Amino acid sequence: SQTIHQWPATLVQPVGSPLSLECTVEGTSNPNLYWYRQAAGRGLQLLFYSVGIGQISSEVPQNLSASRPQDRQFILSSKKLLLSDSGFYLCAWITSGTDTQYFGPGTRLTVL
Amino acid sequence: GESVGLHLPTLSVQEGDNSIINCAYSNSASDYFIWYKQESGKGPQFIIDIRSNMDKRQGQRVTVLLNKTVKHLSLQIAATQPGDSAVYFCAEIHFPFSGGYNKLIFGAGTRLAVHP
Numbered sequence: 001s002q003t004i005h006q007w008p009a010t011l012v013q014p015v016g017s018p019l020s021l022e023c024t025v026e027g028t029s030n031p032n033l034y035w036y037r038q039a040a041g042r043g044l045q046l047l048f049y050s051v052g053i054g055q056i057s058s059e060v061p062q063n064l065s066a067s068r069p070q071d072r073q074f075i076l077s078s079k080k081l082l083l084s085d086s087g088f089y090l091c092a093w094i095t096s097g098t099d100t101q102y103f104g105p106g107t108r109l110t111v112l
Numbered sequence: 113g114e115s116v117g118l119h120l121p122t123l124s125v126q127e128g129d130n131s132i133i134n135c136a137y138s139n140s141a142s143d144y145f146i147w148y149k150q151e152s153g154k155g156p157q158f159i160i161d162i163r164s165n166m167d168k169r170q171g172q173r174v175t176v177l178l179n180k181t182v183k184h185l186s187l188q189i190a191a192t193q194p195g196d197s198a199v200y201f202c203a204e205i206h207f208p209f210s211g212g213y214n215k216l217i218f219g220a221g222t223r224l225a226v227h228p
Contacts, residue, residue: 043201043218044156090155099144099205101216103155 002027004104006091012110019064019078021107023091026072031093033074034101035066038088050074086111124225131189133222135202140183144205146216147176147187151198159187159200189224197226 003026013019025031035047046059048066056066063082067075074091091104125131137145143164148156162169162176162185169176175188185202199221 043220044216046215049215092155100146100158100161101203102158103148106153106155108153 002093002095002102004091004093004102006089006104006107008107009105010108010110012112013081014112015083016080019076019081019085019109021076021089021109023074023076023104024072025093028072028093028095030071031095033068034092034094035074035076036090036092036103038090038106040087044090048076081111083111085109121220122223122225124227125192127192127194127226127228129192131187131192131196131224131226133187133189133200133224135185135187135219137183137185137202137204139204139217140180142204145176145178145185146203146205147174147185148201148203148218149196149198150201150221156201192224192226194226194228197224199223 005024007022023033030052032049032051034049036044037047038044047064048056048058050056050066050068053068053071056068063085064076064078067077076089078085086109089107089109092101094101123131123133144161146161147159149159150156160169160171160174160176162178164180167178173190177186187200189196201221202219203216205216
């Protein structure tokens, strides 16, 4: 069966520090991968999506970037974190040709 | 712009009662809808989905109803249990695909609180 992992689970970082969040998917090949951010008590905002290795599309201009170095690995990064980058970051996957997205457990990021 | 929203931010029910969570959508061309359940500190969990060629779909204790005339979606939970307490999101697939990817538009969410 397919599983999706995210790490770390929680992270506290100072303003101006770099960021690297990792997402990996098991049990599927060539998935579409997504990064979302969720502010406290709010809905999900799509940040990036990827349909294949090295293929990244950004939904919202911001302080973050994404990379997909391997088929089942998706990384969210920042060179310098802002206070506004705090939130719950979710990775999701979908098998190409289907419609349902499945989410990982999330990473809680607090920028101080 | 296109949006998916929810009528009630918080819904409180007694254990054993039926719950109904509502959602309005604005894109009449949308073809696919999903309900997710999100417990505190966890990622959203898929509950049930429905396509626009259907008006009702049933799962285990859950039923999704789609009214395309008024662009309304609802999730019904039978015999609500304490474990059903969570935030529920509806999500809408925007068509046509852009760049070959599946884009979900999420509503703000409804918090369901189940009281013993």
